[in-house]
Amino acid sequence: MSLKDVGKDSKQIVERSTRQQSSILEALYGIDEFKSAQEIHALLAKKKLKVGLATVYRTLQKMAEKEDIDAIKSTEGETLYRHCGQNDGHHHHLICNKCGLTITVEGPAIENWTEKVAKENGFSEVSHKVDIFGVCKGCRRK
Amino acid sequence: MSLKDVGKDSKQIVERSTRQQSSILEALYGIDEFKSAQEIHALLAKKKLKVGLATVYRTLQKMAEKEDIDAIKSTEGETLYRHCGQNDGHHHHLICNKCGLTITVEGPAIENWTEKVAKENGFSEVSHKVDIFGVCKGCRRK
DNA sequence: ATACTATTGGGAATGATTATCAATAAGAAA
DNA sequence: TTTCTTATTGATAATCATTCCCAATAGTAT
Numbered sequence: 001m002s003l004k005d006v007g008k009d010s011k012q013i014v015e016r017s018t019r020q021q022s023s024i025l026e027a028l029y030g031i032d033e034f035k036s037a038q039e040i041h042a043l044l045a046k047k048k049l050k051v052g053l054a055t056v057y058r059t060l061q062k063m064a065e066k067e068d069i070d071a072i073k074s075t076e077g078e079t080l081y082r083h084c085g086q087n088d089g090h091h092h093h094l095i096c097n098k099c100g101l102t103i104t105v106e107g108p109a110i111e112n113w114t115e116k117v118a119k120e121n122g123f124s125e126v127s128h129k130v131d132i133f134g135v136c137k138g139c140r141r142k
Numbered sequence: 143m144s145l146k147d148v149g150k151d152s153k154q155i156v157e158r159s160t161r162q163q164s165s166i167l168e169a170l171y172g173i174d175e176f177k178s179a180q181e182i183h184a185l186l187a188k189k190k191l192k193v194g195l196a197t198v199y200r201t202l203q204k205m206a207e208k209e210d211i212d213a214i215k216s217t218e219g220e221t222l223y224r225h226c227g228q229n230d231g232h233h234h235h236l237i238c239n240k241c242g243l244t245i246t247v248e249g250p251a252i253e254n255w256t257e258k259v260a261k262e263n264g265f266s267e268v269s270h271k272v273d274i275f276g277v278c279k280g281c282r283r284k
Numbered sequence: 285a286t287a288c289t290a291t292t293g294g295g296a297a298t299g300a301t302t303a304t305c306a307a308t309a310a311g312a313a314a
Numbered sequence: 315t316t317t318c319t320t321a322t323t324g325a326t327a328a329t330c331a332t333t334c335c336c337a338a339t340a341g342t343a344t
Contacts, residue, residue, distance in 0.1 A: 016309085016310045016321055020324095038299095053301095053325090054323075054324060054326095055323055055324065077331090113249060113251050118276055123274070123276035123278055123279070125239075126276035129273050130270065131270065132256050132269075133271075134266060134267050135267045136264060140266055158341045160292080162292070163291090179332080194292060195293080195294085196292075196294075196295095196333080197292055199333075200291085219301090219331080221332085
């Protein structure tokens with residue numbers, strides 16, 4: 001077995017950093033709203049940053065998996081992404097239906113409640129989704 | 143202005159009942175899990191009940207609007223429907239990721255919490271989505 | 285029965301997302 | 315630095331749920 005082969009066998013956890021990835025991450029940090037992959041793609045194009053649409057999808061997805069960013073589904077079914085201020089813990093969102101303004105909220109009460117309900121019904125490996133939609137103060141005035 | 147014209151002007155709130163609609167509703171009452179429009183359509187076909195796919199989509203959608211049935215989005219983005227045992231009030235679901243078993247739960251605590259959070263942040267016209275996913279007792283044993 | 289029009293259905297159209305796969309370019313080794 | 319391996323990219327085709335279109339069908343009132 002040659003050195004080359006050893007290299008092949010040992011599972012490489014390589015992760016290369018590319019300009020595309022930083023462009024996408026940077027774009028996300030420039031806004032405080034949930035945006036779709038398509039919107040991010042358009043935004044990059046406007047800045048003359050050429051990044052393939054497929055790459056945007058792939059990258060956002062991967063970042064969401066690693067929990068570097070948040071992902072939710074809009075009521076229309078699109079997946080939306082947003083940079084996550086607090087990497088620490090689990091949290092939820094208060095989202096404006098008009099302008100997209102998003103406020104991050106925590107809810108220990110919710111966590112406890114879901115845990116309790118799940119346990120009472122014999123469920124394990126539970127996860128939950130709690131998002132509040134509405135109209136923010138600014139938009140109401142209009 | 144003729145009698146005909148009067149008929150045209152007065153907004154008719156006509157709602158015709160069709161065999162397709164009853165077939166769909168009946169199918170829903172035969173199961174206790176969330177099913178997609180496609181699944182319902184296949185299920186009807188198996189029973190030799192010919193109903194167009196578009197009609198299934200339209201009907202389920204309409205019934206969900208009237209809150210005759212419940213609708214949620216699966217993690218894959220599909221819209222799923224289920225007949226709603228208790229028409230009375232707002233409620234949530236505890237859903238098994240393996241078998242689809244669904245348990246309806248109420249959560250006054252949640253309602254209060256979302257109301258409070260929304261108000262604190264100046265949001266109005268709020269709605270919320272709370273669903274708990276996990277693995278039920280039966281599936282865990284396998 | 286007749287007229288009016290809500291509802292249906294099949295297939296085309298849409299739109300977001302994923303798959304394909306050759307070309308490109310990180311990062312390691314020499 | 316140069317070579318080599320292969321992760322990553324990107325243009326485009328393919329998927330797949332859902333909606334649109336519109337002529338044909340069938341409730342319902344008169």
